Amino acid sequence: MSTNSKPNLAGLSLAKLRDLFVGMGEKPFRAEQVMKWIHQRGVLELDAMTDISKPLRERLQQTTCIELPRLVEEFASEDGSRKWIVQVASGSSVEMVFIPEADRGTLCVSSQAGCTLDCSFCATGKQGFNSNLSVAEIIGQLWWANHHLGGFKGPLERPVSNVVMMGMGEPLLNFESVMDAVNIMMEDVAYGLSKRKVTISTSGVVPAIDRLKDFTDASLAISLHAPNDILRSQIMPINRKYPIKELLRSVKGYMDSLSDNRVPVIEYTLIAGINDHRQLARDLAVLLKDFACKINLIPFNPFALSDYRRPSNSSISNFRQILQEAGFIVTVRTTRADDIGAACGQLVGIVADQTQRNSRHIERKLRAETGAKEFDSADNLAIAADSV
Numbered sequence: 001m002s003t004n005s006k007p008n009l010a011g012l013s014l015a016k017l018r019d020l021f022v023g024m025g026e027k028p029f030r031a032e033q034v035m036k037w038i039h040q041r042g043v044l045e046l047d048a049m050t051d052i053s054k055p056l057r058e059r060l061q062q063t064t065c066i067e068l069p070r071l072v073e074e075f076a077s078e079d080g081s082r083k084w085i086v087q088v089a090s091g092s093s094v095e096m097v098f099i100p101e102a103d104r105g106t107l108c109v110s111s112q113a114g115c116t117l118d119c120s121f122c123a124t125g126k127q128g129f130n131s132n133l134s135v136a137e138i139i140g141q142l143w144w145a146n147h148h149l150g151g152f153k154g155p156l157e158r159p160v161s162n163v164v165m166m167g168m169g170e171p172l173l174n175f176e177s178v179m180d181a182v183n184i185m186m187e188d189v190a191y192g193l194s195k196r197k198v199t200i201s202t203s204g205v206v207p208a209i210d211r212l213k214d215f216t217d218a219s220l221a222i223s224l225h226a227p228n229d230i231l232r233s234q235i236m237p238i239n240r241k242y243p244i245k246e247l248l249r250s251v252k253g254y255m256d257s258l259s260d261n262r263v264p265v266i267e268y269t270l271i272a273g274i275n276d277h278r279q280l281a282r283d284l285a286v287l288l289k290d291f292a293c294k295i296n297l298i299p300f301n302p303f304a305l306s307d308y309r310r311p312s313n314s315s316i317s318n319f320r321q322i323l324q325e326a327g328f329i330v331t332v333r334t335t336r337a338d339d340i341g342a343a344c345g346q347l348v349g350i351v352a353d354q355t356q357r358n359s360r361h362i363e364r365k366l367r368a369e370t371g372a373k374e375f376d377s378a379d380n381l382a383i384a385a386d387s388v
């Protein structure tokens with residue numbers, strides 16, 4: 001947990017590390033050396049960095065620090081997934097989740113303590129917002145996962161093969177820190193993850209997507225969840241500011257800027273009776289007919305402050321079939337780690353809310369349960385109106 005005003009070597013991109021060393025009158029290659037120690041070997045003590053001279057180590061001791069968020073708790077799911085909670089400088093705690101599969105290990109990373117947006121299907125949104133995470137607090141999640149999974153033992157040990165910025169928070173509302181963290185993830189002298197295996201997931205912050213190509217070439221996932229603006233604005237208040245047409249235009253601009261033929265993933269959380277009607281699947285197919293993409297259907301995962309329900313298996317399969325028959329590549333996300341509260345949409349951490357949203361959601365839920373007033377999507381819109 002950083003309380004230090006000195007530059008934190010664990011949170012500097014390669015370019016910023018080079019600038020730091022050049023500013024100290026040192027050779028820029030020192031940056032590569034330090035980055036390898038911290039992010040490839042998992043070493044956080046300057047004294048252990050034996051290829052750096054003692055006088056330089058002493059100067060670094062005096063003028064810099066190496067600090068990561070503090071790991072406070074670990075949970076193991078019956079399905080092999082793991083969730084870790086880390087405490088960040090603001091005092092809040094955020095969650096990250098590791099999901100092992102036969103051919104990959106995916107780490108879902110948080111970018112904010114809470115979230116200023118209030119997507120109606122998401123537990124994080126109900127927590128309100130406390131703070132943006134620093135670069136070290138974001139990359140520190142990958143560092144801790146590697147530390148616990150044996151990822152610092154050598155180049156052949158790579159338990160985390162993929163990172164998705166899909167944990168707590170909207171990554172593009174913490175733009176600078178997320179860009180630096182993502183670039184450290186993909187840096188050869190750090191974690192060396194391929195651009196195809198680092199995915200930024202956004203609810204659709206259009207101005208930030210428009211800027212993205214100047215900072216990274218990571219992969220992109222879009223939280224869409226509805227094929228029309230009326231429904232999407234009910235589910236995701238941000239749509240009132242950046243409607244679907246503008247969002248798709250912006251995403252296409254980013255994908256066109258990439259040097260390969262990657263396509264974005266369209267995320268669609270299926271909520272029973274809200275957005276899982278067959279006609280909406282047909283509408284989605286029409287909306288995306290000229291938009292190269294893959295579609296990932298995510299059956300809603302229940303949490304305490306939501307009245308939403310997961311659709312039946314037949315609804316999910318009907319929705320999928322309609323899209324497949326229209327020619328789309330469609331996957332259905334398997335629910336993982338819900339026994340440890342770590343399934344998609346369930347992450348909460350401990351957020352010292354600065355927006356009062358969490359207490360308002362709890363009050364509304366209590367009123368609904370006592371019959372005083374139904375908790376409905378109109379409440380979500382009202383609560384989120386000031387924050388978008």
Ligand code: SF4
Pocket residue numbers: 114115116117118119122123124125126167168169170203223
């Ligand atoms: S889905 Fe993402 S953007 Fe929406 S409230 Fe949750 S964390 Fe925020």
